[in-house]
Amino acid sequence: MSTFKAKVFVTLKPSILDPQGRTVERALSHLDHGNVSGVRVGKYIELTLSGSRAEVEAQLKDITENVLSNPVMEDARWELSEQQGEELVGA
């Protein structure tokens, strides 16, 4: 049994309005950052899972798709890395 650190990225589907991104983009342009475009704001979730790699991978896929994101309007992807000992803490 190992310990894994997962990072999950949840973004709104490209076709869905991102009011937050739109507002941030406009605010940046008022702050003299007019060269910034395509701002999208999503979620970034870190979690730790223990188990065998195969189990954890299947589980993470399930969690990502069914709990951490709303497939009706969001896309999600994840990264998984095995952790040794104390390294777990910190990003």
Place this chain on the structure above:
Amino acid sequence: MSTFKAKVFVTLKPSILDPQGRTVERALSHLDHGNVSGVRVGKYIELTLSGSRAEVEAQLKDITENVLSNPVMEDARWELSEQQGEELVGA
């Protein structure tokens, strides 16, 4: 002048309680994912910037530290990659 795609990750400082992370963790444990721990919910922001690499790097650092995150309670890091032609769209 080039076009760059930036990804910014904003997380609560480790010392700060993350009620959202805790709620997700509790929900997961009710859903038979008791092996999940250390859930932290942060923000993931994508943006596109145009300019020279040096300019854009300085600008992104500024935006990340001074607008996209609040140093009182958040940590932030960013990744920058240059984009070619049509690749910009999507991702």
Place this chain on the structure above:
Amino acid sequence: MKTAVIQFPGSNCDGDALHAAQLLLDQGAQFVWHTEAGLPQGTELVFLPGGFSYGDHLRSGAIAARSPIMQAVKAHAERGGFVLGVCNGFQVLTESGLLPGALSRNRDLHFLCRPVHLRVENTGTAFTGTYTKGQVIEVPIAHGEGNYYADPETVARLEGEGQVVFRYVDNPNGSLNDIAGIVSERGNVLGMMPHPERAVEALLGSEDGRGLFDSLKGALVSR
């Protein structure tokens, strides 16, 4: 007391702030749009109202804190002028560095609208002179991100210097040390999550917020 109520896009307690200011401070209280470079001549109180400036996008108060008028508000505060930030106004104050700390999501993650009891901790400020120390007042809250946070040294300093002005009797949102409102070191800038401007008429349930406005008026006279 000449009052300027700052309007940001998305502010929604701006009208309530103006109403209370006109009722209790000065008929001539007026709105100031966020793109203005300066405050009206002779402004004595800047009122940063509640609401959802910029839709609370990114972080509540974050974008408003970076708008042009805030330079003038900072200069006003540095001159010793009074600044009152309520709810979103408090968030704007912390985001702009006029007050220390930050406000994050409520402990239970939900928006909460209800009357709460506040203990007046320091009556030596311009905002609290007409209250008595330890007095418990009823003032409504209406926020989703009112959970006050600052690092331990800052909190210790706030406590030590008497900058914690209002404390929740029954903490609704998880704020450190039950902090509901704080003043700046000089005492001229107050930020609080509860809405005193919603508690100035008996018809609406409580008049306990009047003391704050009465105090301000008194403070101006004794200056």
Place this chain on the structure above:
Amino acid sequence: MTQAATLRDRAGTFGLSTEEFDLLVTRIGREPNALEAAIVGAMWSEHCGYKNSRPLFRHFPTTGPQVLQGPGENAGVVDIGDGWGVAFKMESHNHPSAVEPVQGAATGVGGILRDIFAMGARPFAVLDSLRFGNPDSPRTRFLLNGVVEGIAHYGNAIGVPTVGGEVTFHPSYQENPLVNVMALGLLRHEDLAKGTMGEVGNTIVYVGSKTGRDGLGGAVFASADLSNASQADRPAVQVGDPFMEKLLLEATLEAIQAGVVAGVQDMGAAGLVSSTCEMAYRAGLGITMDLDLVPTREDGMVPMELCLSESQERMILVPVPGKEQELLDLLAKWELDVVTIGQVEGHTNYRLTWRGEVVCDLPVDLLNEAPKYTREGIESEEIRAKRERDLSGVPVPGDLGAVLTDLLAHPTIASKRPIYQRFDHQVMTNTVVVPGAADAAVMRVKGSGMGVAATSDCNPRFVYLDPYAGAAAAVAEAARNLACVGATPLAITDNLNFGNPHRPEVYYQLERAVHGIADACRHLNTPVTGGNVSLYNQYTEGDERVAIHPTPTIGMVGVLPDVTKRATMDLKGEGHTLYLIGE
């Protein structure tokens, strides 16, 4: 010919029956193109065209000295005195909320608020009437939590207090919850605005968010049966942005008050098409619009998408002739997308161009005059048997105290505080009677001594057993709730949530409920100034279609000449006497 035959074959995908498609061909004397068929389908849908319910509406009393604006506009308006009027209306967002509760409910709030400020009124209160299935099921918890979150998200952010509502639970709503939202707005009589194109030569201004592909075909979707197929419809989620709407609200009201607006309407169901079609119809004129000018959020959008997208937070404004620039300048301050996309013409057609070609050219009348269906209702034998059941044999429980605590513990009856405390019910500092203090809310009218009271009510179980008496009782309950806070009832809006009207037992419920409402309103002198219909609220269970309990939600508005005289239901002190009045 082959292409037309194909179109006819798939008339259903545009929400048209084959008969309706043939009717269309006869009326225009040619085959429509696909865009035209889709536009007609949307305009003739129940949501926009009320084809099944409109024939029943004539039973409603709609006039009275207090009525400033009756049915037919974005919202009804009543006179409350001193030059003040109250605009109010209720609307459902049932199907979107079943698919995505947070955004479904949020955009429901956004939509009804636009109806209110399109009348020139400043929204000042929201009430929400919610129905869910079994309170213990995870799905109900998911839906309830999401819907409350959505209403809070939108209403709190835009700064309109949510001052009341109701929440009831019954298994018939298990898959198909009801989310009915009522909004009230305050206006000076002289600011009353209309959804009209005005006169020939006027320009048509699009303002608000850009148009995306979201919510596409939502009008058709909202009228279709909710079944497992709705899983596939899921990308049809629209995301609302209360911040954008707040800007739109302020900009629209500022423009109306500045006297530069001749006509205004929000883009709701069937988006750009339904708003501009209705405005043209009210003016009795044709229009031409250039679809290339529609601000888009995505590249490569086609006319069908531009026309029918239900992207939120968009309005159509028609400037007063000569004040075009003034209007555009005023809107610019609010940083909204603003573009002049067309003009009002002397002809009577609805004409759209795209890339230099006419892509739609249909009579405005045809679009706005959906075929009407008067169906025959037959009472369900099963329900009649339930109603007529002899109850004399039902034993009286021995321990009535225990029954009382059981009743109080039922989620339908228990305190709704955990819900309403998530809504800002005090913003605007007008709420004199807050949720929980009485069964109706009271808001003061600043600058006058008056108060406005509002409530929403319906007991669906009663309506199920006896649609006529149950619906009449909903009106009576609303009136009692207003009386109990000290208000005089003025008028109602209704939201008729029923099953599939093609089923005789459902049509029976609809028809009888309409009569019940109409008669009660006549007795109480509370005309109907507007409303909304949501049909096809049912789902497939095995092979069977299960309709929800018929739910004609009544929203009623009243006035208190002196708001300080309002009453609340808490007992005020020891030694006071309690009276029971009535029968």
